[in-house]
Amino acid sequence: MTDTTTILAETRARIADAPDVEALRAIEREVVGKDGVVASLLKSIPGLPPEERKGAGQSANELKQAVLAAIEEREASLGSAALEAERRADGFDGTLPPPRVERGTLHPVTQVTRELEDLFTSMGYMVLDGPEVELDDYNFEKLNIPADHPARDTQDTFYCSSPGSSASLLLRTHTSPVQVRAMERLEPPFRAIVPGKVFRQETTDASHEHTFHQMEGLVIDRNVSVGHLIGAMKTLLRGIFKKEIEVRLRPGYFPFVEPGFELDARCPFCTDGCSVCKRTTWIELLPCGLVHPNVLKAGGLDPEEWGGFAFGLGLSRLVMLRYGIDDVRHLLGGDLRFLDQF
Numbered sequence: 001m002t003d004t005t006t007i008l009a010e011t012r013a014r015i016a017d018a019p020d021v022e023a024l025r026a027i028e029r030e031v032v033g034k035d036g037v038v039a040s041l042l043k044s045i046p047g048l049p050p051e052e053r054k055g056a057g058q059s060a061n062e063l064k065q066a067v068l069a070a071i072e073e074r075e076a077s078l079g080s081a082a083l084e085a086e087r088r089a090d091g092f093d094g095t096l097p098p099p100r101v102e103r104g105t106l107h108p109v110t111q112v113t114r115e116l117e118d119l120f121t122s123m124g125y126m127v128l129d130g131p132e133v134e135l136d137d138y139n140f141e142k143l144n145i146p147a148d149h150p151a152r153d154t155q156d157t158f159y160c161s162s163p164g165s166s167a168s169l170l171l172r173t174h175t176s177p178v179q180v181r182a183m184e185r186l187e188p189p190f191r192a193i194v195p196g197k198v199f200r201q202e203t204t205d206a207s208h209e210h211t212f213h214q215m216e217g218l219v220i221d222r223n224v225s226v227g228h229l230i231g232a233m234k235t236l237l238r239g240i241f242k243k244e245i246e247v248r249l250r251p252g253y254f255p256f257v258e259p260g261f262e263l264d265a266r267c268p269f270c271t272d273g274c275s276v277c278k279r280t281t282w283i284e285l286l287p288c289g290l291v292h293p294n295v296l297k298a299g300g301l302d303p304e305e306w307g308g309f310a311f312g313l314g315l316s317r318l319v320m321l322r323y324g325i326d327d328v329r330h331l332l333g334g335d336l337r338f339l340d341q342f
């Protein structure tokens with residue numbers, strides 16, 4: 001019988017000469033395979049004198065391990081030689097790490113919108129959508145803002161026309177047109193929110209942008225009071241800031257509500273004044289009020305029977321507050337250095 005030391009020496013020499021991986025596989029089958037040299041060595045053990053059996057088994061196993069290690073080593077060096085040859089041939093470098101796969105995330109505005117949608121649907125609100133290119137009629141007239149109304153000056157926008165039509169079209173300046181569209185289509189009572197993009201003809205700076213996001217809220221029911229409005233707003237703030245937030249109403253004028261209010265929230269970031277609340281401890285959060293009878297009429301509802309409240313949440317502003325973003329232009333700037341942070 002050939003001793004394992006000789007077999008190992010011979011096998012190693014063949015492995016070192018193997019020209020490719022196929023040749024290595026052949027040697028591997030021949031030596032450590034099912035019917036290979038090691039297997040026949042192990043098979044012969046029972047025929048040996050008892051005192052030799054243990055030693056024979058041990059050396060057969062050592063042979064197997066040593067051959068496998070030599071094959072692995074040769075395979076690695078064949079592999080890097082192949083890569084090296086490839087790199088020289090066509091400039092491709094297979095040793096470089098693969099390009100990083102960029103994983104996208106949801107935009108912060110989308111994240112907050114979805115959170116608010118969950119919150120409001122849990123309170124029985126529907127989520128509605130409306131056209132971004134809107135009729136003047138819905139954006140202004142039906143919201144109690146006639147053509148000569150001064151409120152139009154503060155909501156200058158982009159006007160457009162449609163070929164073959166005399167309809168006066170514009171990019172909507174707020175999500176409020178959907179109030180009337182909802183009243184026209186839905187059977188009262190109902191509750192709805194309308195998240196979406198709005199547009200203004202605006203000189204842009206850190207707090208002004210030509211395109212931003214709002215979320216309209218509308219509740220139509222019998223006997224709706226300011227108390228219902230405050231209750232809904234407190235629930236909203238608790239959902240956003242995850243704690244109880246004190247609110248206050250100041251009289252405010254908006255043509256489509258009567259009475260109208262500015263709702264302020266106690267600054268969630270400080271107790272004695274900070275830069276967010278401009279040292280006042282109050283943050284101006286949203287305009288709101290009870291739906292104006294003229295708007296109810298424009299939506300085909302009888303103001304004697306139906307009432308409601310509405311609010312216009314500045315979604316972009318809320319996202320900025322939530323994440324401490326100091327410039328509204330970051331939101332739609334498309335800069336990955338900004339977006340990567342969410």
Ligand SMILES: [Zn+2]
Nearest residue numbers: 267270274277
């Ligand atoms: Zn503050």
